[in-house]
Amino acid sequence: MFGGIDYGVVERALPLLWQGMLFTLQLTGLSICGGVFFGTILALMRLSSFRSVSFFAASYVNFFRSLPLILVIFWFYFLVPKLLGRPIGGFYSVLIAFVMFEAAYYCEIIRAGIQSVTRTQVHAGYALGLTYGQTMRLIILPQAFRNMLPVLLTQSIIMFQDTSLVYVVGLKDFLTTADLISNRDNRPVELFVFAAIVYFIICLIGSNSARRLQRKYTI
Amino acid sequence: MIEVKNVSKWYGAFHVLKDCSTSVAKGQVVVICGPSGSGKSTLIKCVNGLEPFQKGAITVNDISVGDKATNLSQLRSRVGMVFQNFELFPHMSVIRNIMLAQIKVLGRSEAEAEERAMKLLTRVGLVDQAAKYPAQLSGGQQQRVAIARALAMDPFAMLFDEPTSALDPEMINEVLDVMVALAEDGMTMMVVTHEMGFAKKVADRIIFMDEGHIVEDATTEEFFGTPRSERAQMFLSKILSH
Ligand SMILES: Nc1ncnc2c1ncn2[C@@H]1O[C@H](COP(=O)(O)OP(=O)(O)OP(=O)(O)O)[C@@H](O)[C@H]1O
C-alpha cells in the first residue's frame, strides 16, 4: 500500500466524494440554522423570569450536554421513525438529532451573548414602548449575535467536523464516502490525506471568515 | 400629570423606596437629588413601570402604572426617558435610532419617521450627524440624540436619570441647554440631577431623597433658601462647594 502514490484514484473518485461533501454541507448548514433557531429560543427561555420555563430549558440543556453525540445520533436514527410510525429517511433522522443536540450548545453561547448586552439596553427599548419581543429581536439579539459571532462560528466548525459521526448509522457523508472508496480501491493513504486536506481547508476558511466578520461588525 | 402615592418598593429584603409620595403637574419641572443609593433612579423607573413596586400607586396621565390591566408599552411610548449612559442602540445609525420606535410602536411610515427625526436632529443641533453611528459621536452628542429619540414619540412627560453625569465637563452645557429649552417649551419633566445651576434656572420644585425616603419636597426658592432637613443642608453645601 505504500508503493507509490496514485493521485488518479482521488481524481476518479471525485464525483462520489462530491456527493458525500454535498451531504455533509447540507447536514451542517441545516443543523446550524435549526440549532441556532432553537438555541435562541432555549436561551430566551433560560433567561425567563418564569421559574418553570427557565427550569425546563436548563434541564434540556444539561441533559443533552451530558450525552455523547454519537449516542444521540443512534437514538434518533432508530427512535424517530418508530415515534412517527413511518420511515423519514436517514438524513432527516440525523438532522433532527444534530439540531436538538447542537441547540443545547448554541443555547449556552447565545445566553452568554444576550447577557453581554447591558440590562439598560433592554430598559431603553421598553422605555420607547417596544414590547419584549421587539426589544429582543430589534435591539438585544442583533447586538448579542455580533458579540458572539466568533464563538458561534467556532462551534459551527466543530459541528461540521462532528457530522462525520453519521458514519455510525451508515450514512454516506464525505468522510464515509472516502472510507468506502479507500476500501474498494485499497488506497487509504491517498483518500485520507485528501479528506484531511479538504476538512482543513474548509475549517480554515471558516475560522478566517469568523475573524473577518468580527472585525466588520465590531462596534 | 404624574402622581406618586405612598409607594414602597423592595429589592428582595432590601427596602429601596419607603412610602414615597409626590406629584408633578402638567408643564412642571421637578428635580430629584440626593446621595448615591438613595433610590432616585429606582423612583423614576417606577414612574414608567420599568421597575415594579409592591405598595402604593402611581398614575401618569390618569393611567395607573401598577395596574396589571395597563398596557405598559403603550404608556411608556408616551413617557420619554433619558439614561445616564445614553443607551443609544449601537448597531443602528443615529437616524435609525430615532426612527425605530416611531415606526414599530406608533406605526408611522418611513418617510414620516425620517422627517420627524430630521426635525428633531435640527432642534438638538445634530442634523449633519444623522448617518453616523453612536460610537462616532461624543458623549454630549449622543445624549442629545437620546433626547431627540425620546421626543420623537411626542411624549407627554420626560424622565431624566442623571443625563449629564457621564459627560466630560465641557459637554454638560450642550445637553443642559437642550433640556432648558425643553422646559421652557412647557414639557413636563422629572429630572434626577446634581446640576444645581440647572435646577435653579428651570425647576419648579426640588425633591431631596435619602435612604429611600423623600425627605424634602419644596419649591426651588424654598429649597435653596432654607432646606428644612439637616441632611439636605449638608448635601447642598457639599455639592454647591464644587
Ligand atoms: N436590581 C437591583 N437589585 C438589588 N438592589 C438594587 C437594584 N438596583 C438598585 N439597587 C439598590 O437600591 C438602592 C437604590 O438604587 P438607585 O439606583 O435607585 O439609587 P440612586 O439614588 O439612583 O443612586 P445613584 O446616585 O448612585 O444613581 C441602592 O442601594 C442599590 O444598590
Ligand SMILES: [Mg+2]
Ligand atoms: Mg441612579
